[in-house]
Amino acid sequence: MNIVLLSGGSGKRLWPLSNDVRSKQFIKIFRQEDGSYESMVQRIYRQIKRADADADVTIATSKSQVSAIHNQLGEGVGISVEPCRRDTFPAIALASAYLVDVKNVDPEDAVVVCPVDPYVEDAYFETLKELSEQARKGEDNLVLIGIEPTYPSEKYGYIIPETAGKTAKVRSFKEKPSADAAKEYIAQGALWNSGVFAYKLKYMMDIAHRLIDFTDYYDLFARYAGLTKISFDYAVVEKEDKILVQRFAGQWKDLGTWNTLTEAMEENVIGKGELNDKCSGVHIINEMDVPVLAMGLHDVVISASPEGILVSDKGQSSYIKPFVDQFEQQIMFAEKSWGSFKVIDVETESLTIKVTLNPGHSMNYHSHRNRDEVWVVISGEGKTVIEGRERKIGIGDVISMSAGRRHTVFAKTELKMIEVQLGRDITVQDKEKFELKKSKRAGNRKSRQSVLQ
Amino acid sequence: MNIVLLSGGSGKRLWPLSNDVRSKQFIKIFRQEDGSYESMVQRIYRQIKRADADADVTIATSKSQVSAIHNQLGEGVGISVEPCRRDTFPAIALASAYLVDVKNVDPEDAVVVCPVDPYVEDAYFETLKELSEQARKGEDNLVLIGIEPTYPSEKYGYIIPETAGKTAKVRSFKEKPSADAAKEYIAQGALWNSGVFAYKLKYMMDIAHRLIDFTDYYDLFARYAGLTKISFDYAVVEKEDKILVQRFAGQWKDLGTWNTLTEAMEENVIGKGELNDKCSGVHIINEMDVPVLAMGLHDVVISASPEGILVSDKGQSSYIKPFVDQFEQQIMFAEKSWGSFKVIDVETESLTIKVTLNPGHSMNYHSHRNRDEVWVVISGEGKTVIEGRERKIGIGDVISMSAGRRHTVFAKTELKMIEVQLGRDITVQDKEKFELKKSKRAGNRKSRQSVLQ
Numbered sequence: 001m002n003i004v005l006l007s008g009g010s011g012k013r014l015w016p017l018s019n020d021v022r023s024k025q026f027i028k029i030f031r032q033e034d035g036s037y038e039s040m041v042q043r044i045y046r047q048i049k050r051a052d053a054d055a056d057v058t059i060a061t062s063k064s065q066v067s068a069i070h071n072q073l074g075e076g077v078g079i080s081v082e083p084c085r086r087d088t089f090p091a092i093a094l095a096s097a098y099l100v101d102v103k104n105v106d107p108e109d110a111v112v113v114c115p116v117d118p119y120v121e122d123a124y125f126e127t128l129k130e131l132s133e134q135a136r137k138g139e140d141n142l143v144l145i146g147i148e149p150t151y152p153s154e155k156y157g158y159i160i161p162e163t164a165g166k167t168a169k170v171r172s173f174k175e176k177p178s179a180d181a182a183k184e185y186i187a188q189g190a191l192w193n194s195g196v197f198a199y200k201l202k203y204m205m206d207i208a209h210r211l212i213d214f215t216d217y218y219d220l221f222a223r224y225a226g227l228t229k230i231s232f233d234y235a236v237v238e239k240e241d242k243i244l245v246q247r248f249a250g251q252w253k254d255l256g257t258w259n260t261l262t263e264a265m266e267e268n269v270i271g272k273g274e275l276n277d278k279c280s281g282v283h284i285i286n287e288m289d290v291p292v293l294a295m296g297l298h299d300v301v302i303s304a305s306p307e308g309i310l311v312s313d314k315g316q317s318s319y320i321k322p323f324v325d326q327f328e329q330q331i332m333f334a335e336k337s338w339g340s341f342k343v344i345d346v347e348t349e350s351l352t353i354k355v356t357l358n359p360g361h362s363m364n365y366h367s368h369r370n371r372d373e374v375w376v377v378i379s380g381e382g383k384t385v386i387e388g389r390e391r392k393i394g395i396g397d398v399i400s401m402s403a404g405r406r407h408t409v410f411a412k413t414e415l416k417m418i419e420v421q422l423g424r425d426i427t428v429q430d431k432e433k434f435e436l437k438k439s440k441r442a443g444n445r446k447s448r449q450s451v452l453q
Numbered sequence: 454m455n456i457v458l459l460s461g462g463s464g465k466r467l468w469p470l471s472n473d474v475r476s477k478q479f480i481k482i483f484r485q486e487d488g489s490y491e492s493m494v495q496r497i498y499r500q501i502k503r504a505d506a507d508a509d510v511t512i513a514t515s516k517s518q519v520s521a522i523h524n525q526l527g528e529g530v531g532i533s534v535e536p537c538r539r540d541t542f543p544a545i546a547l548a549s550a551y552l553v554d555v556k557n558v559d560p561e562d563a564v565v566v567c568p569v570d571p572y573v574e575d576a577y578f579e580t581l582k583e584l585s586e587q588a589r590k591g592e593d594n595l596v597l598i599g600i601e602p603t604y605p606s607e608k609y610g611y612i613i614p615e616t617a618g619k620t621a622k623v624r625s626f627k628e629k630p631s632a633d634a635a636k637e638y639i640a641q642g643a644l645w646n647s648g649v650f651a652y653k654l655k656y657m658m659d660i661a662h663r664l665i666d667f668t669d670y671y672d673l674f675a676r677y678a679g680l681t682k683i684s685f686d687y688a689v690v691e692k693e694d695k696i697l698v699q700r701f702a703g704q705w706k707d708l709g710t711w712n713t714l715t716e717a718m719e720e721n722v723i724g725k726g727e728l729n730d731k732c733s734g735v736h737i738i739n740e741m742d743v744p745v746l747a748m749g750l751h752d753v754v755i756s757a758s759p760e761g762i763l764v765s766d767k768g769q770s771s772y773i774k775p776f777v778d779q780f781e782q783q784i785m786f787a788e789k790s791w792g793s794f795k796v797i798d799v800e801t802e803s804l805t806i807k808v809t810l811n812p813g814h815s816m817n818y819h820s821h822r823n824r825d826e827v828w829v830v831i832s833g834e835g836k837t838v839i840e841g842r843e844r845k846i847g848i849g850d851v852i853s854m855s856a857g858r859r860h861t862v863f864a865k866t867e868l869k870m871i872e873v874q875l876g877r878d879i880t881v882q883d884k885e886k887f888e889l890k891k892s893k894r895a896g897n898r899k900s901r902q903s904v905l906q
Contacts, residue, residue: 015746016743274776274780276769278766278769286762288762290469290759290760290761290762290782290785291761292761292762292764293761293762293763293764293765293776293777294764294765295764295769295772295773295776297764297766302762302764304762306743307743308745308746309743309745309746309757309762311746311747311748311750311755312746312748312749312750313749315749316748319729320746323727323729323746323748324746326727327727327744329743344797344798345797345831347869348832349831349832349848350831350832352797352807352831352871354798354805372849374849374851376827376829376873378802378873378875379800379803396825396827398827400849416800418798418805418873420871422831422849
């Protein structure tokens with residue numbers, strides 16, 4: 001089975017855990033049997049691999065998520081990187097071309113496209129396999145999943161099937177209706193459209209070539225920024241007559257708000273937190289190092305991260321976005337290709353961050369125009385390169401870098417440092433990257449020493 | 454008027470803003486006309502001085518509060534320091550001896566003793582003056598304030614007066630009663646005992662000398678640790694027949710819990726915070742640098758500090774102590790005689806703090822057995838002394854100190870530093886203090902430089 005997981009953009013509806021650089025699908029929120037936590041993307045990837053060990057998974061996403069995906073799923077997973085956002089049709093065309101030209105998938109093979117964030121049980125993946133089989137048969141051009149509705153939701157689009165069987169031809173689609181209209185559709189046997197569909201690769205490539213002028217994946221990638229934004233529904237679904245829908249009646253949740261997300265949590269507290277016995281329906285998701293104490297609350301979600309603290313009635317939690325938008329704060333933590341960082345102090349002319357490098361990883365070789373930096377190693381081992389000069393580093397070593405000096409650090413083990421940035425105009429934009437050339441070693445200085453580079 | 458303000462011990466009932474080193478009376482929570490905030494101790498001190506510009510105020514407290522008191526009230530205020538806690542009678546005896554022997558107050562003068570934390574309007578201080586006048590007359594030995602009860606509280610002791618006038622002889626005292634008993638007392642004209650009393654200094658010194666063997670203040674101070682713990686009620690009030698009570702009918706609040714404290718706040722949000730319009734009766738007191746967002750909550754207090762986050766139904770907020778006790782965390786921020794510090798990162802073998810020194814102040818000259826330290830100056834100017842060697846410091850300077858090396862820092866302007874502590878056994882107990890002797894200057898090194906001391 002070939003699966004393309006659509007990993008959507010950043011969002012603030014799960015602030016303060018999601019932000020401009022961390023999307024909700026990377027928040028580690030689901031407890032596993034061994035006591036560790038996994039994210040939405042880790043959960044669905046594991047579920048796919050359990051349903052089909054040979055499943056070939058490709059994540060279609062933006063450049064900003066590549067580091068987080070590799071950190072959470074390893075280097076093995078395929079990633080179709082959208083150079084910029086151009087809506088769903090160009091994204092699916094690009095991922096399809098990636099499968100053909102990079103992964104060499106047979107154009108007669110089927111592909112299942114699925115959002116990365118549904119919260120589902122394992123039976124769902126059996127339905128994905130059925131979708132793949134139906135698409136491969138080629139009797140219909142698109143095969144969708146239709147979720148059996150549990151209530152007349154106004155949040156979802158509806159699929160009206162022609163018949164009541166497990167597999168049926170699609171008669172029509174209805175966009176997000178009123179509750180009354182939804183009730184009527186459900187009475188007619190309508191199903192929720194969960195955004196999952198399967199097609200034969202050849203079918204999609206034909207449409208792509210008809211609508212976009214390109215030769216192969218590499219050419220499409222290069223032209224991507226110039227493409228017109230167009231949705232998959234508009235470009236493909238609305239023009240297609242031969243669409244099949246496969247019913248799914250099991251657990252399916254769209255974890256887009258704190259309200260729905262906490263419903264999927266197996267325990268009430270993640271991170272440091274305490275509830276007294278007068279609390280009911282309270283969830284704490286705390287990524288800070290200090291405890292949260294909740295007393296006498298009902299149906300409230302509390303979430304704390306280095307970005308801020310949310311305390312919300314669960315019903316109200318879907319309305320946080322405009323408030324969060326006005327905070328206009330800097331990014332306080334992020335996962336990077338090489339590890340992660342967290343802002344721990346902000347002053348007018350300084351910024352102090354904690355940097356964690358994963359073993360074997362390094363930063364880009366770079367310099368800053370307007371700030372000096374000081375690194376203090378607090379755990380691990382590695383080496384720095386400053387203006388081409390290498391130096392081994394370990395706990396307690398201090399490295400000072402004046403503005404303009406090129407620098408990087410390599411982690412031998414996991415390496416943690418306190419980085420103090422000093423200057424009047426500290427921004428993430430103030431960074432020039434360089435290629436690192438091999439140079440003479442500075443030798444292994446054994447004594448602990450502070451060095452001015 | 455001579456006033457002794459009893460500044461009680463640390464408490465966790467206003468966690469996370471009060472903790473083992475910061476008592477509730479030092480939390481800056483009351484907005485002033487200029488937009489700044491004052492603490493309970495600042496508010497009452499300002500109110501006393503407005504009621505009586507010549508009032509001689511002495512704060513009776515423990516050693517741990519001296520820095521905070523000087524920081525908040527200046528160096529001018531008198532402080533009677535209890536070397537250790539020995540209950541209220543020894544504390545009042547010590548403060549009285551301080552007035553006689555250090556402040557040279559006439560023993561015929563009256564003294565008013567008052568807790569530091571009532572939230573009252575200015576009329577209250579006129580009643581304190583009346584108390585002082587009554588005590589000076591000497592017709593009765595103790596003069597108390599009786600608060601007109603507003604409901605049959607079980608939290609307070611009751612004073613039963615002989616008559617209904619503004620000033621009356623006390624017939625008897627009733628300890629914290631049941632609500633039913635309280636109702637009955639109130640029907641008989643009972644008043645709340647607010648813990649305020651006045652006496653002639655000579656009267657108290659006579660009792661002190663009768664119960665404790667000492668010559669003067671200095672001798673009493675030296676013997677203090679050996680004194681028996683005994684309450685003022687037991688040692689004095691219960692044995693005294695000539696007690697007067699002065700009625701007070703104005704606003705009087707005991708700000709001991711979040712519920713009562715937030716009632717006294719003039720606005721709903723202190724610090725960074727937002728409430729949506731579905732919130733009612735919500736207070737945010739946020740000492741962190743990141744925002745708190747509250748959505749759809751009712752009668753809830755949210756308080757955040759580097760120690761933790763409390764989210765509590767206001768009615769439940771008086772029950773937090775046992776939960777807070779179990780957190781067993783390290784002190785994350787504190788005011789010191791020289792400024793303040795805040796823990797910004799905790800690792801197994803390192804602790805990173807932000808240190809702020811007030812202009813003209815310095816730390817003790819000290820060393821650590823088990824940890825190295827690195828200072829990075831992020832704002833201000835000053836000088837360090839390491840093993841007797843002076844060095845001027847400013848923004849960007851890095852100072853490394855190995856374990857065992859004596860060090861201190863002087864702030865010329867306000868001076869802020871990131872201090873990284875490195876070692877396997879980092880504790881506040883690992884500190885040896887030394888006397889700093891004048892020594893040769895190291896000269897003014899102009900170049901920015903990292904130094905291994």
